[in-house]
């Protein structure tokens with residue numbers, strides 16, 4: 001569905017994407033995970049054929065965005081980071097008018113709009129004004145709109161940024177159902193839980209480069225330990241204590257408010273910490289996540 005080789009994007013002298021290789025296969029959910037400024041949106045806009053490639057090769061659905069932009073755009077669904085719904089129109093007309101832009105006939109687009117409203121649970125809001133919708137409803141309507149032309153490939157740029165936890169879960173559920181229906185999903189996100197929930201495969205991006213690639217499970221197995229013991233001591237104590245606890249795990253990370261000890265047995269780390277006469281204010285043992293992978297690879301947290 002997508003093939004990129006040495007793909008680059010520059011803005012003047014600044015290189016936002018510094019030569020990346022990506023392959024997205026039909027039917028998978030593929031993610032770009034990285035912090036703000038990693039180059040995810042710049043990559044996504046090139047894939048959406050709305051931003052010219054600065055270097056390297058890019059094929060979308062086997063087509064070249066430089067010469068086949070209109071054909072590519074007609075076959076994609078795009079859900080941009082910012083909502084771009086038409087506030088002047090009601091919910092139904094946002095779908096209907098958008099569908100008509102694609103040249104779909106009136107009866108088909110009407111039927112399709114009704115189906116999509118049903119799919120995103122907005123049927124009872126069909127005559128509401130867009131500005132009266134909650135943030136989660138607006139996102140769902142944007143996703144419905146991006147599906148009006150029945151795309152094979154759906155691009156979602158930060159689909160749940162700014163939504164509350166419940167609205168995020170509703171949206172994940174809908175994206176999961178789309179994937180089951182055979183739609184290929186490409187998602188950018190800086191939420192590691194979103195990447196873990198939705199993506200079959202992902203690339204971790206940082207500063208315009210891909211720093212790792214694989215399924216969430218592969219990335220975690222390869223770059224982290226099974227468990228992490230989180231130890232919270234008094235403010236300012238973490239740096240010095242990290243040295244004292246360094247031998248308890250594969251490695252220790254110092255965050256401003258806690259120590260992370262990476263080990264296959266987190267409970268043992270905590271027991272040994274107490275044996276050494278150290279008493280953390282709070283402890284937690286958890287499984288490694290993609291956040292730990294990112295920290296390992298870049299030395300920073302995703303939400304910096």
Ligand SMILES: Nc1ncnc2c1ncn2[C@@H]1O[C@H](COP(=O)(O)OP(=O)(O)OP(=O)(O)O)[C@@H](O)[C@H]1O
Pocket residue numbers: 011014016034035036037038039040041042043158190
């Ligand atoms: N039109 C532009 N002109 C100049 N610089 C840009 C432009 N668009 C993006 N950039 C810069 O390119 C870098 C990558 O931005 P990009 O939006 O691709 O990152 P991102 O990973 O999607 O982050 P975000 O989640 O904040 O969108 C940033 O440093 C950004 O300031």
